[in-house]
Amino acid sequence: MTMLRKFEQLTTRLPLVILAMLLGSAAMYLASTGQAVLAGHDLTSAGLIGGALLLYGGVIMLVSSLGSELALSVALILPSIVAVLIFVYAFIAWSVRVSLSNWKGLLPDYTWNGLNNYIELFSDRRFQIDIRNTFVFTSLFLIASLVIGLTLAILLDQRLRGESIFRGIFLFPMAVSFIVTGVIWGWLMNPATGSRITGINLIFKSLGLDFLISLWHSSPPPWGMAFTVIPAVWQLSGFTMALYLGGLRSISDDLREAARVDGASEFQIYRYIIMPMLSPVTLSAVIILGHMSLKIFDLIVALGHQDLRLDVPGIYMWRTSFDANNFGQGAAIGILMLLSVAILVVPYLIYSMKSEAEV
Amino acid sequence: MTRRRSLDPIFYVLLIAAAIVYLLPIYMLLITSFKSFAEVDLKTMWNLPSNGLHIDNFREAYKHLAPSLKNSLVMVIPEALLSSLLGSVNGYILAKWKFPGSNWIFTVILFGMFIPYQSILLPLVKFMQFIHLYGGIPGLVLVHIIYGIPITTLIFRNYYAGISTEILEAGKIDGAGLIGLYRYILLPLSAPSFAVVIIWQFTQAWNEFLFAVILTNQSSWPVTVALNNLAGSQLVAWNVQMAASLLAALPTLLVYIFLGRFFLRGLMAGALKG
Numbered sequence: 180m181t182m183l184r185k186f187e188q189l190t191t192r193l194p195l196v197i198l199a200m201l202l203g204s205a206a207m208y209l210a211s212t213g214q215a216v217l218a219g220h221d222l223t224s225a226g227l228i229g230g231a232l233l234l235y236g237g238v239i240m241l242v243s244s245l246g247s248e249l250a251l252s253v254a255l256i257l258p259s260i261v262a263v264l265i266f267v268y269a270f271i272a273w274s275v276r277v278s279l280s281n282w283k284g285l286l287p288d289y290t291w292n293g294l295n296n297y298i299e300l301f302s303d304r305r306f307q308i309d310i311r312n313t314f315v316f317t318s319l320f321l322i323a324s325l326v327i328g329l330t331l332a333i334l335l336d337q338r339l340r341g342e343s344i345f346r347g348i349f350l351f352p353m354a355v356s357f358i359v360t361g362v363i364w365g366w367l368m369n370p371a372t373g374s375r376i377t378g379i380n381l382i383f384k385s386l387g388l389d390f391l392i393s394l395w396h397s398s399p400p401p402w403g404m405a406f407t408v409i410p411a412v413w414q415l416s417g418f419t420m421a422l423y424l425g426g427l428r429s430i431s432d433d434l435r436e437a438a439r440v441d442g443a444s445e446f447q448i449y450r451y452i453i454m455p456m457l458s459p460v461t462l463s464a465v466i467i468l469g470h471m472s473l474k475i476f477d478l479i480v481a482l483g484h485q486d487l488r489l490d491v492p493g494i495y496m497w498r499t500s501f502d503a504n505n506f507g508q509g510a511a512i513g514i515l516m517l518l519s520v521a522i523l524v525v526p527y528l529i530y531s532m533k534s535e536a537e538v
Numbered sequence: 539m540t541r542r543r544s545l546d547p548i549f550y551v552l553l554i555a556a557a558i559v560y561l562l563p564i565y566m567l568l569i570t571s572f573k574s575f576a577e578v579d580l581k582t583m584w585n586l587p588s589n590g591l592h593i594d595n596f597r598e599a600y601k602h603l604a605p606s607l608k609n610s611l612v613m614v615i616p617e618a619l620l621s622s623l624l625g626s627v628n629g630y631i632l633a634k635w636k637f638p639g640s641n642w643i644f645t646v647i648l649f650g651m652f653i654p655y656q657s658i659l660l661p662l663v664k665f666m667q668f669i670h671l672y673g674g675i676p677g678l679v680l681v682h683i684i685y686g687i688p689i690t691t692l693i694f695r696n697y698y699a700g701i702s703t704e705i706l707e708a709g710k711i712d713g714a715g716l717i718g719l720y721r722y723i724l725l726p727l728s729a730p731s732f733a734v735v736i737i738w739q740f741t742q743a744w745n746e747f748l749f750a751v752i753l754t755n756q757s758s759w760p761v762t763v764a765l766n767n768l769a770g771s772q773l774v775a776w777n778v779q780m781a782a783s784l785l786a787a788l789p790t791l792l793v794y795i796f797l798g799r800f801f802l803r804g805l806m807a808g809a810l811k812g
Contacts (some may be wrong), residue, residue: 223670224677248716252635255716259628259691260643262684267650270658270665277660287664331556334549347798348557351564353805354794356745358762359787362769362779363563366570369580377580413560418805425806474654477747481766493748496656501752510660517657524652532645 192244199237206230271517278510285504296511306512309492312404313519316491317472319408320415324468325461327412328419333449335420336427346424350417357414361481364410368395400488407482407489411475419464426460427453466527470520492516571595571781578777592777599782602774605757606764607785609675613760614743617679621686622735626728628687629694630720634706644695651688655748666753673755681753682743689742690735693807697731698724730800737797738804741790761786 210226235258242254278297281290300306331349335342352360369378372392376384383391396406430453438448476493483489492512500509570578572591600607632644655662662681663672671677701724709719750760759767765786769779794801 221670227669228680243717248635249637251716252631252637256628256631256643259624259647259687263647263650263687266662266681266684267653267658268646270661271653273661274657274659331553334553334556337546337549339546339549339553345553345557348560350798350802351791351794352560354741354790354801355787356747356762356790358745358747358766359783360563362765362783363567365769366776366780367563367566371580375580377583381580381583413563417560421802421805470652474656476656477762480747481769484770493654493656496659497748497752500660506660509656513654513657513659516654520652520654524649528645528648528652532641535641 196237203230203234274510282506296507315404320472323412324416327416331420332423352414357477358481370394370397595781606759606761610760617682618736618739621739625690625694628691632695633698733800734804
């Protein structure tokens with residue numbers, strides 16, 4: 180009975196399915212062969228996307244009338260999988276290929292160049308500065324964000340009044356873009372001295388804290404890079420705080436109570452009971468903040484204004500590819516950035532998947 | 539709670555000191571953007587505006603940023619809506635219709651969230667040129683939707699995983715299929731995570747810079763690119779730059795102020811297990 184109904188459904192829908200798939204394919208074909216200009220409007224992209232949607236609509240209709248829910252579930256998620264396979268994995272492979280080529284200039288040139296782009300990068304003074312800067316930035320940023328985030332979380336965990344106001348204040352910089360943060364902090368960390376003193380230096384001066392007056396991110400390398408960490412910490416330590424606070428709140432009060440009964444001081448409770456239980460939170464925070472700082476880009480663009488002493492791989496990649504058309508080298512930088520992030524993230528992703536499968 | 543409260547004053551002092559530091563940049567932003575040009579002086583940077591509030595800074599800043607603010611808005615709205623729909627379907631399948639290998643596929647998708655986009659930038663540009671979507675807002679919308687798939691899928695998958703399978707079983711007995719269960723049972727329950735994802739994608743795309751600067755041309759610049767160029771030029775007065783920063787940050791700040799708890803949940807979802 181149901182088989183018969185399915186069959187009838189299929190036969191009535193079949194012409195529609197075929198029409199949709201044919202139209203979709205035709206639209207995509209016409210668009211990609213460049214015959215899609217109508218009244219002066221370029222319809223290529225509309226033809227491609229509309230055609231793909233039609234084709235996909237046909238597939239979904241076909242699969243849903245076949246009655247297999249497994250097939251339908253795969254068909255529904257397929258576009259996302261295909262999109263990620265193309266835009267993430269195929270593009271990475273393509274970048275790897277470009278990085279092994281001699282492509283310098285506007286026209287694609289896939290002449291095999293082996294690992295030369297990589298070898299040249301490691302003896303390139305600018306890239307050496309980039310590596311040092313990334314190292315300085317990532318290590319200081321991680322330490323500062325974790326320490327400040329944890330401290331704020333412990334303070335907020337004391338169930339004081341006004342907790343939600345403080346939490347809101349520490350978190351709001353997260354809503355602002357790195358560009359805005361960079362523009363604002365560029366003014367705050369103004370390095371001018373003497374009669375032109377301003378920004379935070381001016382506050383230090385009027386408080387009599389002259390010894391704190393600094394050249395900020397204009398300090399000689401590598402200290403200048405260290406100061407770019409300040410805006411990043413301002414923006415993201417609230418995130419670490421929220422992670423730790425979530426972790427602290429998931430530790431039951433009974434546990435702390437039991438420790439108090441046993442005579443543990445508040446400090447001992449944090450040191451020996453709570454801190455060890457927070458290590459998964461620390462791991463998450465290191466992964467998230469670590470991968471963000473390895474690919475730090477826009478903050479430095481807005482703060483550094485092309486100051487080469489504050490250069491990072493992300494900026495070098497942008498400049499060498501899109502200003503100097505040195506695409507082979509640009510791709511190599513991109514792939515090296517990817518490797519540095521992958522070393523951090525891939526084990527964590529696989530671990531997350533495995534531990535979830537066990538539950 | 540038997541904890542002694544004698545330390546509370548110290549905690550308050552520390553928290554208030556930290557709050558002042560966190561608010562200092564915003565204080566500077568606000569006072570400077572309301573000052574007249576005559577008042578903008580290095581010496582009095584931290585003083586409140588002394589001769590009234592000058593909103594003409596905002597008029598001037600808006601003159602510079604108006605096209606790019608409009609571009610950002612036109613980009614972000616379809617991007618956030620479509621992203622959330624796609625994420626919702628993906629999350630539903632990966633949480634409730636697990637097929638062989640679906641956990642692997644989920645992990646493979648998730649990795650896309652972490653990659654530095656410099657590693658795919660050149661192929662992306664070539665591809666966008668090939669499909670004639672390079673240099674404009676529609677292309678940027680597509681790119682943000684696609685690179686948003688990992689996070690939107692993650693948020694919806696975790697949300698749907700928390701909804702009991704029994705409701706779905708009941709629906710199945712009543713004869714609903716895969717699409718019926720989604721349409722009539724899960725979708726009506728999904729409002730909170732739609733809010734989380736829409737707000738998250740809105741904020742991300744609004745604040746994003748790399749794709750924005752590479753994939754658009756001057757007439758389709760989103761606001762982050764326009765602001766960066768404005769701040770880089772020596773021709774625009776400092777108070778106007780601050781007013782422009784405030785304008786660029788305002789939409790996401792307002793979202794944060796009024797819908798902060800949804801924003802926070804998106805943030806936490808990004809930490810996978812947090």
